[in-house]
Amino acid sequence: MSTVDYYKEPFFTSQTAFPSGETKKLLEGRNAIVTGGGKGIGKGITLRLAAAGANVLIVGCGNMAMAEAAAEEARAFGVKAEAFRADLAEEASAEAIRDKALQLFGGIDILVSNAAYQPNLDIDEYTPERFDQVMQINLWSPLRLVSACAPYLKDSGHGRVIFVSSVHGKRVAGFDIGYATSKGGLQMLMREAAAELRPGNVTVNAILPGGTAIEFKSGDTFTFKAERRERERVYRNPAGQGTPGDNGNLAVFLASDLASYITGVSIRVDGGLVLF
Amino acid sequence: MRTALITDPTHPAAEAIAKRLREDGYTVYEGGDFTTAQGAGEAFSRTGAVDALIISGHEEYRGLISQGDANAIARAGNANIMAAFHAARQYGLPMMQQGRGSVIFLTSPHSMKPTCANAAYSVSQGALAMMMKELALYYGHYGIRVNSVSLGAMKEEEEMFFSELAGGEYDAETKIPLSRRATGEDAAGAVSFLLSEDAAFVNGDTLSVDGGHFYYYFDRPYSDKKGATLA
Numbered sequence: 001m002s003t004v005d006y007y008k009e010p011f012f013t014s015q016t017a018f019p020s021g022e023t024k025k026l027l028e029g030r031n032a033i034v035t036g037g038g039k040g041i042g043k044g045i046t047l048r049l050a051a052a053g054a055n056v057l058i059v060g061c062g063n064m065a066m067a068e069a070a071a072e073e074a075r076a077f078g079v080k081a082e083a084f085r086a087d088l089a090e091e092a093s094a095e096a097i098r099d100k101a102l103q104l105f106g107g108i109d110i111l112v113s114n115a116a117y118q119p120n121l122d123i124d125e126y127t128p129e130r131f132d133q134v135m136q137i138n139l140w141s142p143l144r145l146v147s148a149c150a151p152y153l154k155d156s157g158h159g160r161v162i163f164v165s166s167v168h169g170k171r172v173a174g175f176d177i178g179y180a181t182s183k184g185g186l187q188m189l190m191r192e193a194a195a196e197l198r199p200g201n202v203t204v205n206a207i208l209p210g211g212t213a214i215e216f217k218s219g220d221t222f223t224f225k226a227e228r229r230e231r232e233r234v235y236r237n238p239a240g241q242g243t244p245g246d247n248g249n250l251a252v253f254l255a256s257d258l259a260s261y262i263t264g265v266s267i268r269v270d271g272g273l274v275l276f
Numbered sequence: 277m278r279t280a281l282i283t284d285p286t287h288p289a290a291e292a293i294a295k296r297l298r299e300d301g302y303t304v305y306e307g308g309d310f311t312t313a314q315g316a317g318e319a320f321s322r323t324g325a326v327d328a329l330i331i332s333g334h335e336e337y338r339g340l341i342s343q344g345d346a347n348a349i350a351r352a353g354n355a356n357i358m359a360a361f362h363a364a365r366q367y368g369l370p371m372m373q374q375g376r377g378s379v380i381f382l383t384s385p386h387s388m389k390p391t392c393a394n395a396a397y398s399v400s401q402g403a404l405a406m407m408m409k410e411l412a413l414y415y416g417h418y419g420i421r422v423n424s425v426s427l428g429a430m431k432e433e434e435e436m437f438f439s440e441l442a443g444g445e446y447d448a449e450t451k452i453p454l455s456r457r458a459t460g461e462d463a464a465g466a467v468s469f470l471l472s473e474d475a476a477f478v479n480g481d482t483l484s485v486d487g488g489h490f491y492y493y494f495d496r497p498y499s500d501k502k503g504a505t506l507a
Contacts, residue, residue, distance in 0.1 A: 123365050123368060128313045135358070139399070147341050168406075177410040180409075180410045184405050185353070185357070188401065191389070192395045195390045
């Protein structure tokens, strides 16, 4: 699976003509944070943002070699990119990430909260500790990050928060009660933050991926549920799976000035996997 | 004799729900420490398996994400989620083994609509809305129904949700189509219905009990049109 080119160069690496007559890349000079930006959908977003001209701080934890490799790929687009290790389950991680971004770039324009943990367990299979861990990483860490970065996103004048949620934040699937619970909360976090940050010209939106092909999923237990999920996916999506770049394309649009009047929405990137 | 447990008796609707369930013939247990698995286990050793589990935790914390104490917001919100998790986990398995039972989450329109004042509450309610649906899918195969009652604005919670950024809460009586706030009895009626045989095929749904407040967005000046004629 790793040989597939999920991250191939997108069309908007070239100069884009703006109404003002200026030509530049869509996100030229913007500074972004992408949690979990070294792998899977996060890497797709990292490379698309970089291709569009944004500097990227890639936050990783379990596999820093992949985060470092993604940073190197991003730098090939002529932007600044660095990998930074932080354990999002820890309360102090949000401020550490923010401080690192400020140290590297001097400001924050785009926060992509993407990292997530999906152990694929039923309620009786979850220990309380693991359930809490899923909430901390998938839900409360995004809240802490928005809180820590909010003043700088406001200062940006075109601040952007993009949550990578999931179709499971809208639609039950029976795979992982903790993951679905956290993503349901993320939908409301997106709406609360969107409402709060309106006066600061910061937009807050969510991408809901579904059926995306990635290298591997952290913590996936590959039980019978994974096999059944694959059958369902093929049945529902005969056109095939999505790529991390599909999600990255939407992230670039939402991060750009083209989307400055769009806030508080969640958009599925699932090829029609979930139609309601 | 049927039994019911209301996990958090400090919820402003809990007293009315308990009264109604007793009238419906339930033995009603109230309270317990659902902040830990151990606390939930102790509650279970006191009550045994129940026929009806009413998850009513409502930890609240006034604070904006962009200005408040993010860690305090996260802890308060997580307390709601973990309490529901501990209660559902402890009481759900015996229900599965017995092949009967019903779970009701007491939630709020803020599982869909932001508060601009109390993110801990709305974020946790959004999470619990998905937890309810996942449980309905999972427990449903064992004959257990899981639903929510989405209770609208109560007078008791006015200050907790007042917002200078959003106008949904103040003057609520003029913004709620039925022109009054919710009462505990409103919630009790909905809970009683969802637990009854009349709701035997209702699973994974949310019954809104908010007088239509959810649909408020812009003020629409009220005028008495009882004497109007058709155009």
